[in-house]
Amino acid sequence: MSFRQPSVLPGFELTLGFTTFFLSAIVLLPLAALVLMTASMHWSDFVHVVLSPRAVGSYRLSFGASLLAATINLVFGFIIAWTLVRYEFPGRKLLDALIDMPFALPTAVSGIALTSVFAENGWIGRYLEPFGIKVAYTWIGVTVALTLIGMPFAVRSVQPALLEVQRELEDAAETLGAGRLYVFRRIILPTVLPALLTGFTLAFARAVGEYGSVIFIAGNLPMKTEITPLLIVIHLEEFDYKGAAALGFVMLVISFVVLLTINLLQAWGRREPVKAAR
């Protein structure tokens, strides 16, 4: 088998060469520097950094809040996607366009805006305050910020899958006496499950690494409201490059695992055609 299949089209060498060169220079070599920097550490130093109580505390917040945010997005992503696909109401198109807002909005802007909305005297924070619920500067605030930035991933994953659900099957099932919940469990859920899980994983992956929108609303107290990306920045500011690289390496490995999961889920979603319940 040769390297490429023959084609009459020109420009293969030029475009592939440019792509590979640019990709290596901007993405691959810098990432290799991170791996090399970590590899040059002594094993005991590495363990000391990545398992220090402060680092473990930051993982707990970063991964805990990201999991919680992704779960919230799993539920609301489905509800919003369902609303957009199934119902016709004034302002639906506008709402649909707004879903992508967190993609386009700079994270620093969403960070300061969420903080002022959820602060004690903010538009929403002031109504939560009497119940003793503090959002800004706590882990709840971190979760709120991570929910916002993960939302478009969840909605946009589920939307196309919902369009594929065969309405005739639902109608047939209901005609035959199936309840709403039964139809959901046996017809809708099996069709959209891979998409739901993909959306969940994408939202989670995005949330774990998020920095800009979180640092304003988190209190940034060590062990309590300090996310792992912030701890990396603190190491860098103290010129502890190796410590920063070690933590970055841990996050990178986790990102790869998550990325792999997404690819597997998408492969599963493609293999599983729209299937009727048996």
Added chain:
Amino acid sequence: MRWLFIGLSLAFLAALLLAPLATVFATALQKGTRAYLRSFADPDTAAAIRLTLTTALVVVPLNTLFGLAASWATAKFEFRGKSFLITLIDLPLAVSPVISGMIFVLLFGLHGWFGVWLQEHDISIIFALPGIILATMFVTFPYVARELIPLMQQLGNDEEEAAITLGAGAWMTFFQVTLPKIRWGLVYGVILCNARAMGEFGAVSVVSGHIRGLTNTMPLHIEILYNEYNFVGAFAAASLLTLLAVMTLVVKTLVERTGYRRR
């Protein structure tokens, strides 16, 4: 059921999206339009706007060129390792912005691989414009390519092959045949890349050094103003970036209305 779902969706989006967006403009304008406009006269704010524009002006064309080359190579030809290459192009999307900035500090920072050499030759990359450009380029690297690769794959090669067989040159084929077909996807990819480039915070924050008037981009300047309790200034600058985001979404909606759909 219907109204419950619509209500829940609206409540969720209102709390998380609409309230923060409204608060940006409400806070920016809380002391009147004059105070709002005056905040842009601040020389540091003006410098931050200039730096952000300069960065985008370098990054967006380069990443567009890359996106065109990458999509031509991967959509027009079949070769071994193609899907691996596409995965690698998407890599920056999976990396935390902080890591995206850090890798350049590890390379070019004072204690990085080339730090001493750069200092001896009096070249500054970190805490200077080149570092900001590199970090922004990394973060926005996949956007144009991601938009174009599926589009070009979907459109197929027949027309290009016909043009070449009939004797058209390579560039003529690209400009007369391919470019008109992909133009809307290209427009959206470039606009999205630009919005990301102008709004990037984490990666740039790590490499910038936060020198006022020199290495602060708009998002970093917003952080400084906010931490100084200059809320009008911070939210006024934020309102510009919000408008940019709104414009990006408007372009996206218009592009989709031309009939071009993602996948």
